[in-house]
Amino acid sequence: MTLRACKQETSVAASSALRGVARSEGLEFLVYTLTTECGRSVSMFGFAGADAEGSARLAKSLEPFLVGRDARDREALWHDFRKQDRFWSLLPIYVWGPVDCCLWLLAAEAGGQPLWRFLGGCRDEVPVYVSSMFHTDGQTYVDEALAAQAQGFAAYKLHPPGNSIDEDLAIHAACREAVGPGFGLMSDPVAFMTYEQALRYGRRLEELDYIWFEEPMQDENIPALKALTASLDIPVVGTETLAKHPYSVAACIADRVVDVVRADVSWSGGVTSVLKTAHLAEAFGMNCEIHTAIFHPLEMVNLHLCGAVKNCSYLELLCPVERFDFGLTDALPVHDGVARLPDGPGLGRELDWDLIDNATLWSA
Numbered sequence: 374m375t376l377r378a379c380k381q382e383t384s385v386a387a388s389s390a391l392r393g394v395a396r397s398e399g400l401e402f403l404v405y406t407l408t409t410e411c412g413r414s415v416s417m418f419g420f421a422g423a424d425a426e427g428s429a430r431l432a433k434s435l436e437p438f439l440v441g442r443d444a445r446d447r448e449a450l451w452h453d454f455r456k457q458d459r460f461w462s463l464l465p466i467y468v469w470g471p472v473d474c475c476l477w478l479l480a481a482e483a484g485g486q487p488l489w490r491f492l493g494g495c496r497d498e499v500p501v502y503v504s505s506m507f508h509t510d511g512q513t514y515v516d517e518a519l520a521a522q523a524q525g526f527a528a529y530k531l532h533p534p535g536n537s538i539d540e541d542l543a544i545h546a547a548c549r550e551a552v553g554p555g556f557g558l559m560s561d562p563v564a565f566m567t568y569e570q571a572l573r574y575g576r577r578l579e580e581l582d583y584i585w586f587e588e589p590m591q592d593e594n595i596p597a598l599k600a601l602t603a604s605l606d607i608p609v610v611g612t613e614t615l616a617k618h619p620y621s622v623a624a625c626i627a628d629r630v631v632d633v634v635r636a637d638v639s640w641s642g643g644v645t646s647v648l649k650t651a652h653l654a655e656a657f658g659m660n661c662e663i664h665t666a667i668f669h670p671l672e673m674v675n676l677h678l679c680g681a682v683k684n685c686s687y688l689e690l691l692c693p694v695e696r697f698d699f700g701l702t703d704a705l706p707v708h709d710g711v712a713r714l715p716d717g718p719g720l721g722r723e724l725d726w727d728l729i730d731n732a733t734l735w736s737a
Contacts, residue, residue, distance in 0.1 A: 374472075376433045377404040378425035379732035381699055401425035402668055402700075403432060404729055407475040409444050415482065416724055417474045418670040418700055420467035420639045426735045432468050433737055439472070447476045451645045455617070466616040466640050473643025474674050482719035489680035489714050492648065497714045499679040500527035501707055502557065503692035504665060507532050511544040517692055518548045518558065525710030527687055528557025528584060535562060538570060542577050549581045561587035561610075568597045575605040585610045585633060599630045608632035613664045618642050619649040626657050637664035638674045651682040665689040670700045673722050680714040688712050700725055 380399045403419035422428045438457060442450060454469055481491035489495075503521050508514060514531055521529040531548065533541040541562060548558055560583050566574065571589035578586050587610040590597050602609040613635035615621040622634050636650040641664075651661040663675045663685050672690060679688050690707070691697050698704055702723045706713045715721025 374436045374439055375406045376429040376737055377733045378429035378735040379404060380734055381732050403429050405471040405475060415475045415478045417471040418668040419471035422465055429735060431464055444476055444479050447645060470639050470643040473645050474638055477644045478719045485718050487715050487721050488677040488719060492681035495681055495683050499688045499712045501688045501690060501710050501712050502526055502528035502530060503690050504530040505532050505692055511547055514544050515547050515551045518552050522552050522556045527710055528559055530559035530561055532561050538574055545581055557584050559584045564589050566590055568600060571601050572604055575607055579607045595630055602631055618646040619653050622650055626654050626659055633660045633662055635664045636661055637666045639666040639671050647678050655684045660684045665691055668700055669705055670724055673720050676712050699728055
């Protein structure tokens with residue numbers, strides 16, 4: 374296994390995905406490459422956390438664990454990694470996912486099938502919604518919501534500024550007024566609200582006919598989230614930051630701590646973990662909405678999962694989409710707000726190795 378730590382130069386706004394967190398210019402990411410003894414190889418992007426080189430060195434520590442293993446034994450590797458990770462490693466939640474994605478892509482390519490059909494095809498088209506970054510003024514949200522509507526996207530999700538509840542709710546109201554009653558809007562304050570604050574926030578979102586209320590409190594704040602879910606009519610969405618899917622979200626599903634769970638191939642543990650979480654949620658009549666993985670090669674894997682499960686309504690992409698449009702030689706297969714699943718084997722897209730080579734800071 375080889376690892377690359379990379380940095381794609383871009384604007385400050387594009388790299389400031391976290392409210393109140395200082396970020397350097399550019400988007401850092403990893404590239405994993407798995408090579409089999411017979412010479413087949415596949416690569417995938419990975420999340421880089423706070424530091425690409427540091428994350429790459431941590432991910433590289435997995436190499437001895439993988440050497441000599443059969444790439445077809447995805448389930449055994451998934452369980453064995455969890456066991457090894459418990460004993461001393463305790464790696465970040467985003468380290469294993471790309472490895473698991475590579476294993477699934479190797480199998481799908483060998484089978485001559487697009488990943489979504491290899492997983493068990495469910496649909497060949499998925500509606501797409503776009504999610505904002507954190508902005509400093511309300512008009513930017515309104516402009517983006519109107520643009521999303523005009524471009525045919527299914528919905529627009531706000532990550533509001535978070536300076537005050539009153540300001541946030543005024544921005545939500547302005548977006549609803551701008552797009553009218555028929556267009557989908559969601560709210561994701563990524564907030565550290567109290568139960569009382571979240572209840573007030575959610576009640577107003579209900580009045581504004583928002584589709585869902587996401588991460589109003591920390592995902593691990595189980596008692597308060599459960600009380601909020603029981604008190605609101607608008608669906609409460611959560612669990613994207615809980616490590617060790619599906620076990621970490623099992624009680625959230627069974628006890629209806631939230632109405633909708635979140636998972637993605639980057640933070641939740643790869644294709645295997647997302648499938649387990651989605652199928653568990655389906656058994657309880659609950660949706661598992663696939664969370665953005667930021668980087669478009671990973672979003673392609675997310676799209677394949679959206680095409681392979683029934684209980685996911687949308688593919689999520691960060692907005693503006695063109696700001697994150699790198700890493701693939703061809704753009705994501707999204708037209709008029711709908712993503713269409715590819716027919717080619719594996720991922721259905723090629724990685725942009727010229728870009729990767731130019732962006733590489735460290736490799737081993």
